[in-house]
Amino acid sequence: SYELTQPLSVSVALGQTARITCGGNDIGGKNVHWYQQKPGQAPVLVIYRDTNRPSGIPERFSGSNSGNTATLTISRAQAGDEADYYCQVWDSSKGVFGGGTQLTVL
Amino acid sequence: QVQLQESGPGLVKPSQTLSLTCTVSGGSISNGAYFWSWIRQHPGKGLEWIGYVFYSGSTYYNPSLKSRVTISVDTSKNQFYLKLNSVTAADTAVYYCARVGDGVTYFLDSWGQGTLVTVSS
Numbered sequence: 001s002y003e004l005t006q007p008l009s010v011s012v013a014l015g016q017t018a019r020i021t022c023g024g025n026d027i028g029g030k031n032v033h034w035y036q037q038k039p040g041q042a043p044v045l046v047i048y049r050d051t052n053r054p055s056g057i058p059e060r061f062s063g064s065n066s067g068n069t070a071t072l073t074i075s076r077a078q079a080g081d082e083a084d085y086y087c088q089v090w091d092s093s094k095g096v097f098g099g100g101t102q103l104t105v106l
Numbered sequence: 107q108v109q110l111q112e113s114g115p116g117l118v119k120p121s122q123t124l125s126l127t128c129t130v131s132g133g134s135i136s137n138g139a140y141f142w143s144w145i146r147q148h149p150g151k152g153l154e155w156i157g158y159v160f161y162s163g164s165t166y167y168n169p170s171l172k173s174r175v176t177i178s179v180d181t182s183k184n185q186f187y188l189k190l191n192s193v194t195a196a197d198t199a200v201y202y203c204a205r206v207g208d209g210v211t212y213f214l215d216s217w218g219q220g221t222l223v224t225v226s227s
Contacts, residue, residue, distance in 0.1 A: 031211035035153075042202055042217040043153065049211055086153055090212035094168065095155030 002091040004098035011104045018074040020101045022087030025068060030089045032070040034063060037100075038083045046085075047072060077105050108133035110203045110218035118197075118225050124190040128203030128218060135184045136161045141206035142186045143214060144177060146199040154199075158206055159186050193225045 005023040012018035022032060032050050035043035045054050047063035050070065060075045074081055082105050087098040114126035128142070135142060143158035157167040159177045167175050171190070179186040190197060200220040207215030 031213075033211070033213040035214070042220050043214070044217070045207075045213060045215050048207070048213040048215070054215060088153075088213070093166065095212060097153040097155070100152045 001094070002089070002096050004087055004089065004096055006085075006087060006098040006101045008099075009102045009104065011106055012074070012077045013106050014079065015076055018077050018081070018103055018105075020072045020074075020085050020103065022070040022072070022098050023068055024070075024089065027068055027070050027089065028066045030065075030091065032063065032065050033088045034061075034072045035086045035088065036081075036083045037086065043086065074103070077103075079105050081105055108205060108216050110205065110216060112201060112203050112218045112221040114221060114223070116222060116224060118193055118223060119227050120194055120225055121192055124188070124193050124197060124201075124223055124225070126188040126201055126203075126221065126223070128186050128188075130184045130186070130205075134181075135179060135186065136181045139209075141166075141209055141212075142179065143204045143206050144188045145202045145204055145214070145217075147202070147220070148196075148199045156188065156190075156201075195225050197223070198225045199223060 034047040036046045037043040050065040051063045062073045064071050084100045086100045109131045111129045118124045141158040144156040157177050159165050159179045174191045176189040202220045203218045204214040205216040
């Protein structure tokens with residue numbers, strides 16, 4: 001079955017750029033979606049179909065996808081961006097999530 | 107803006123059936139542009155897609171849960187449902203209902219707040 005690999009944790013200094021990766025076999029050929037989940041809350045969609053931001057999501061959030069890696073980029077990181085981030089694809093008629101990455105803003 | 111709200115028992119005994127309801131407001135569940143889904147999250151763990159239902163009643167289930175899961179819909183009540191049979195402690199999780207915003211790429215664009223279901227005697 002298809003697997004998505006994310007780093008367990010990523011740290012970023014306040015105001016700097018954070019990059020969270022999502023690895024998968026030829027993931028560049030799939031549509032990748034990203035969710036932000038803060039403690040005790042439901043996930044929120046922040047990027048869909050690789051690069052698209054839903055209404056209300058700041059432009060600081062962007063996505064890319066090529067080869068075997070998709071990347072969520074958070075520019076000018078803020079304390080409020082601290083959360084778990086999950087990537088997700090649909091593969092062989094099955095929804096697949098990455099294991100999640102905890103983002104810490106220092 | 108569509109809103110989803112889960113409801114149901116927070117405690118279920120082992121071997122019994124977990125039953126949850128998701129009530130959709132601010133939009134019609136009969137809108138053919140969307141699917142309606144259940145996702146769960148084990149304590150401190152990642153997300154697991156359980157399945158989805160279309161307003162017509164057609165369904166998809168995660169193969170790992172397929173033998174125990176039923177997802178159904180009642181368009182007259184704007185609700186959809188989850189039943190999970192023969193539960194064990196491993197089914198203890200926060201259960202979310204969510205809307206699938208795209209029936210081609212399957213992203214989840216609206217979520218309920220989630221409800222914790224504990225399986226214990």
